[in-house]
Amino acid sequence: MSRPRITRRGLAAAAGAIGFGAAAAALVPSAQARRTALPGAVPGFPKGFRWGTATSAYQIEGAAGEDGRGLSIWDTFADMPGKIVDGSNARRSVDHYHRYKEDVQLMKGLGAKTYRFSIAWPRVFPDGGKTANPKGLDFYDRLVDELLANGIEPFATLYHWDLPQLLQDRRGGWESRDTALAFADYAGHVARRLTDRVRHVFTVNELSMFVEMGYGKGSFAPGLKLPAGRRNQVRHNAVLGHGLAVQAVRAMGRAGTQVGLAENIGTAVPAIETPENIQAAERATRELNAPFLTVILEGRYTDAYLESAGADAPKFTAEDLKTVSSPIDLLGLNVYVPSHYVQASDHPSGYTAIPFPASYPRMSSSWLTISPEALYWAPRHAAKLWNAKNIYITENGTASSDQPAADGVVYDIDRVMYLRNYLTQLQRATSEGIPVCGYFLWSLLDNFEWADGYATRFGLIHVDYATQKRTPKLSAAFYREVIARNALA
Numbered sequence: 335m336s337r338p339r340i341t342r343r344g345l346a347a348a349a350g351a352i353g354f355g356a357a358a359a360a361l362v363p364s365a366q367a368r369r370t371a372l373p374g375a376v377p378g379f380p381k382g383f384r385w386g387t388a389t390s391a392y393q394i395e396g397a398a399g400e401d402g403r404g405l406s407i408w409d410t411f412a413d414m415p416g417k418i419v420d421g422s423n424a425r426r427s428v429d430h431y432h433r434y435k436e437d438v439q440l441m442k443g444l445g446a447k448t449y450r451f452s453i454a455w456p457r458v459f460p461d462g463g464k465t466a467n468p469k470g471l472d473f474y475d476r477l478v479d480e481l482l483a484n485g486i487e488p489f490a491t492l493y494h495w496d497l498p499q500l501l502q503d504r505r506g507g508w509e510s511r512d513t514a515l516a517f518a519d520y521a522g523h524v525a526r527r528l529t530d531r532v533r534h535v536f537t538v539n540e541l542s543m544f545v546e547m548g549y550g551k552g553s554f555a556p557g558l559k560l561p562a563g564r565r566n567q568v569r570h571n572a573v574l575g576h577g578l579a580v581q582a583v584r585a586m587g588r589a590g591t592q593v594g595l596a597e598n599i600g601t602a603v604p605a606i607e608t609p610e611n612i613q614a615a616e617r618a619t620r621e622l623n624a625p626f627l628t629v630i631l632e633g634r635y636t637d638a639y640l641e642s643a644g645a646d647a648p649k650f651t652a653e654d655l656k657t658v659s660s661p662i663d664l665l666g667l668n669v670y671v672p673s674h675y676v677q678a679s680d681h682p683s684g685y686t687a688i689p690f691p692a693s694y695p696r697m698s699s700s701w702l703t704i705s706p707e708a709l710y711w712a713p714r715h716a717a718k719l720w721n722a723k724n725i726y727i728t729e730n731g732t733a734s735s736d737q738p739a740a741d742g743v744v745y746d747i748d749r750v751m752y753l754r755n756y757l758t759q760l761q762r763a764t765s766e767g768i769p770v771c772g773y774f775l776w777s778l779l780d781n782f783e784w785a786d787g788y789a790t791r792f793g794l795i796h797v798d799y800a801t802q803k804r805t806p807k808l809s810a811a812f813y814r815e816v817i818a819r820n821a822l823a
């Protein structure tokens with residue numbers, strides 16, 4: 335992505351864009367112009383649609399050694415040679431722990447009314463056990479108060495991949511049911527302290543990603559490449575941890591707290607929208623999510639999943655499945671790319687997946703195929719397959735090469751193109767009555783992008799990592815306009 339410069343203060347204030355780079359702010363029409371020039375033909379989103387941005391603790395906070403925080407598996411993983419492409423770590427990252435007030439002002443400048451962040455488990459229980467760090471939740475208390483004072487509603491995620499290292503060392507991390515139980519204790523502890531103000535809680539971010547990348551491919555912490563049977567057990571322990579955490583939040587949190595999870599849903603997109611292909615895409619989506627969303631929302635593993643796992647299937651009880659499928663109030667979907675385009679077939683599964691051709695267009699990261707339709711089909715499949723209500727798009731966004739121009743501005747028109755196309759498909763979904771209530775753009779700030787380190791930028795706001803200077807990109811002005819109009823811009 336890119337980043338702006340130019341004297342920020344005067345012009346930004348004139349444009350009413352708190353904290354925005356002047357060039358970016360100047361591109362935002364005044365409220366008056368907005369009222370008069372808003373083209374009635376631009377398709378809108380439902381009234382009260384909740385626009386926001388998303389981040390995670392490990393990726394932005396820094397302050398790794400402060401206020402009693404324990405080590406996380408990502409601290410350890412980043413220190414292993416060759417694991418992070420640029421050899422970096424997130425001990426300082428973008429220093430959000432100390433700069434959160436400035437960052438809340440940047441959110442306010444966007445006009446965002448919601449914010450999704452995560453809580454660092456190793457700050458709260460530094461050794462992963464039952465002894466809480468007395469200072470562990472103080473930062474989140476301050477952050478939540480700051481958000482609310484600025485009219486921004488907090489949505490908290492309890493686990494965005496930063497497991498306390500001691501749980502890995504002593505229990506084998508998610509290989510053990512004990513980790514699921516420890517997660518529930520932690521969830522209850524957070525709920526007791528924060529749900530007087532945090533009314534929406536997601537248990538886990540992307541079960542499928544942290545399990546498959548961390549315990550299968552080994553490219554995320556803890557860097558393991560487990561054989562199928564042990565990997566399937568990790569999958570089961572992880573969904574069990576989610577279910578136990580849902581129950582803990584209900585038991586310990588304020589009545590009416592809305593709880594759910596944020597999952598990177600495997601999505602099949604019909605190559606051509608015929609009724610047969612649409613049905614094939616629904617079947618494929620149910621199977622793609624068999625060990626994660628499907629078991630959580632149906633309370634059973636699919637026959638095809640158990641059959642294909644055979645002797646390597648996870649060990650579980652009927653009671654486990656009840657816990658795993660504890661009712662949720664919110665369904666968060668992180669949507670970047672579809673798993674496949676599919677078409678109907680005579681194969682017993684009912685579908686065939688079409689491989690991405692070599693010439694398929696991509697954004698700056700090779701995994702980021704440009705597939706805006708995913709943002710229509712993901713919520714549509716969730717509503718159809720599982721009768722999901724209260725769907726939120728908990729992540730969507732893109733990396734871009736983000737080179738500042740001579741005037742200092744990052745003219746990230748590729749990100750604007752990406753967002754406009756994806757949001758068009760989301761608007762298609764809401765206009766058909768698919769119950770999507772909000773959208774959290776990933777991400778507010780450039781940050782530590784896991785194994786890509788700082789080489790990959792996802793922010794609407796550029797961060798100069800040497801000085802920590804924040805500068806909104808052109809895409810921030812675009813998003814601000816979308817939020818102001820509640821429609822595409």
Ligand code: FCB
Binds near residue numbers: 393
């Ligand atoms: C998602 C992760 C998030 C970030 C984006 C780009 O899978 O949840 O932390 O890495 O991808």
